[in-house]
Amino acid sequence: MSAHVSNSAEPKVVCVTGAAGQIAYSLLFNIARGDIYGPNQRVILHLLDIAPMMEALQGVVMELQDCSLPLLAGVEATSDPKVAFNNADAAILVGAMPRKEGMERKDLLRANAKIFKEQGDALNTVAKPSVKILVVGNPANTNALITLLHATSLPKENFSALTRLDHNRAIAQVALRVGVSVEKVRNVIIWGNHSSTQYPDVNHGEVEVGGQRKKIKDVIADEAWLHGDFIKTVQSRGGAIIKARKLSSAMSAAKAIVDHMHDWIQGTPEGEFVSMGVHSTGVYGIPAGLIYSFPVTCKNGTYTIVEGLPIDVFSRTKMTETADELVSEREDANQILSA
Template structure:
């Protein structure tokens, strides 16, 4: 059947895992169990462990070992970790979760404050969990104003806003969108997915980095191991690398530790359901 999208050769709707996961180069796992009224957090995690364990097992059995897996369904970081643990033959480095939506939102907030395009804001960082504990960090951010790169602090000229309202706005943006339109930010999420996957395939520009939730092991910022945690990364030849050597002040460190603590708690609760 001919399709109107020129780069799409075929669409195969199926409910069979051996068809859906066969020889995949890329997998975008969007669906998850949303939190329902009266549902406790542990019940939400338990339901999602079942979903992402089965998807991880299907990837392990049918997909290429080079497959790049992006988890979007929330709680994205912990769902991604469960999928990775359930696919032992696929390198954990091939799994990531979507924090690019938060990254894009943070860039947009700074851009709107400065009256410029979001493309003029580079090297934003989202640390940690895709939740309200995430830390949007502007300390290494570059803003191009009238052809000159300056720091976010110099561009915005409002330190109190950058350390206060800016952070809380990005952390709560998803909830604010749902409250305003009674629906999630589907278009923004789709754009972020495209940005994330494009950068995996084409790489990042020299000297620039983006935010991705990736597997934490031996990282340079003291984040606990065995978490999917959002770091600043550069990408080359489809391989990401955590950006090293960034100065972290006490303000940032406290927020990075807080979101890590939430992820450790999520992980420990979720892993306890893996054998169920």
């Protein structure tokens, strides 16, 4: 084992579901080399997938072994959620039935609701009380809510949904438009649902140009683009990638998962906020109880919603539209699970 790796700290147990799938294939190496917990923290990977995928999952286990990663303290592959989530410090719920051609969002929810109910029950029973849960499988926000509602002994603040991919996409589009590198752009916001109703908002964002930080909307003085093609591009980016690749966006999704978990655990840089789908307490007039994407800062392993940002009329309309969709999804989920 490399000298820089400390043997004194207990390894962190990270569970990844859908572990034989293509997002996990891009993700697992990054977790195992320290991209989430840092270069001195060993990890144990618990890999969960359905029984028919166990042979493929064993191939993933062999590859992880063959990577010879100093931080990887162990790997366990299973089809049993209670084994997978046992003693978990982090649970990344990637596995879900994918949306097929002709499928409505409600059909997707019907297919996945019982999966996330079962996983919520298992997390409630065997995971650490401090477990950090990130739901990736779509519809991610409502699947996260279902998981939360069935893990009644865990704090609501333990649950999140992935909108960091949309956040990263928004940053990239601004950087491309301005002609700067992505690290020059900060504080864009994704409000709401990880769906085509999400609202990518640059009103509070900044971009560094010529060594000076300026408001994005002052540098890109094109409201028609900011309210039109920019929003549409971010909202529909996943579909555009599927159309081009004939496969979903696994590489960028895996990067976004790492970014989300790293910042949640390690903290966000001073003066910067990121987007996370988290439990609404009613801030910004968003109905309480939804898993809704807000701007957040992170410190000492906890997130805090950035409050008090001024909201203009255009933004309010967009934020309400995506909240309304989440309310509708919650009602559908309740009907499905009570049937």
